Amino acid sequence: MEVGDECDPGTLRYPDSDGGTGLSQAVEEKAPACRHTPRISPLPQQEWGPAITAMISLVGPLNVVRTLGRHPALCRHWFGLGATLLFRGTLPAHHRELAILRTAHLNACPYEQVHHVRAGREAGLSEAHIDAVTAEADEFAWRPEESAVLAAVDELHSTGSISEGTWGMLSRQHDERQIIELVMLVGYYRMTAHAINALRIPLEDWAMCSPPADQESADSSENNYTS
Numbered sequence: 001m002e003v004g005d006e007c008d009p010g011t012l013r014y015p016d017s018d019g020g021t022g023l024s025q026a027v028e029e030k031a032p033a034c035r036h037t038p039r040i041s042p043l044p045q046q047e048w049g050p051a052i053t054a055m056i057s058l059v060g061p062l063n064v065v066r067t068l069g070r071h072p073a074l075c076r077h078w079f080g081l082g083a084t085l086l087f088r089g090t091l092p093a094h095h096r097e098l099a100i101l102r103t104a105h106l107n108a109c110p111y112e113q114v115h116h117v118r119a120g121r122e123a124g125l126s127e128a129h130i131d132a133v134t135a136e137a138d139e140f141a142w143r144p145e146e147s148a149v150l151a152a153v154d155e156l157h158s159t160g161s162i163s164e165g166t167w168g169m170l171s172r173q174h175d176e177r178q179i180i181e182l183v184m185l186v187g188y189y190r191m192t193a194h195a196i197n198a199l200r201i202p203l204e205d206w207a208m209c210s211p212p213a214d215q216e217s218a219d220s221s222e223n224n225y226t227s
Contacts, residue, residue: 042066
C-alpha cells in the first residue's frame with residue numbers, strides 16, 4: 001500500500017473547544033506523563049523528505065510520525081499498515097476504537113489514548129464507554145460484542161493468544177476478516193505503544209488545544225453509534 005491510499009485527510013484528532021481539553025479525566029490526568037524529553041528528537045520540517053511530508057499531510061505533524069520518520073523505509077511500511085487497519089478495514093469503527101483505547105491503557109501509553117479519545121467519539125463511543133475502557137471490564141454494562149472485543153484485547157495482552165471461550169464470543173458477532181483485523185490491530189497498537197514509550201515520544205502541544213470551528217462542526221455530525 002502506498003502512502004495515502006484510502007486515507008482520510010480529516011484524521012487529525014483535536015480535543016473539544018469548550019474551554020477544556022475534551023479528554024476523559026483518566027486520560028487527561030495521564031497526559032503530562034508523555035510530555036517528557038524525547039530520546040530521539042522528532043524530525044524538523046526541513047528534514048522530512050517526500051514520504052514523511054506525504055504522511056504528515058494526511059494526519060498532521062504527529063511526533064510519532066516525525067520520530068519514526070528517522071527510519072524512512074520502516075516508517076513508510078508502519079504507516080501503511082496503520083492506514084489499512086484504520087481506513088480500509090471491515091471491523092466496526094467503535095469496536096476498533098475500543099480495542100485501541102484498551103490497548104493503549106494496558107500498555108500505559110497516554111500518547112495513544114489522547115489521540116484516540118477523539119477518534120472514539122467520532123466512532124460513536126460515549127463518555128461512559130471511554131471512561132470504562134480504563135476500568136475493569138465487568139464494571140460497565142457492555143454489549144456482548146463489546147465485551148468480546150475487550151476480552152480479546154485483555155487476553156492478547158496477558159497471554160499472547162485468545163481463549164476458546166472468547167473466540168466463540170467473537171465468532172458470533174464478527175466474521176473471519178474482522179477477527180483477523182482485530183488481532184492485527186491490537187498487535188499494531190501494542191507495538192506502536194512500545195515504540196512511543198521506549199523512545200519517549202512526547203505529546204504534541206497542539207494535541208491538548210481547541211479545534212478549529214469547522215472541525216468541531218464536522219465532528220458533531222459523525223456520531224452515528226448509540227449505546
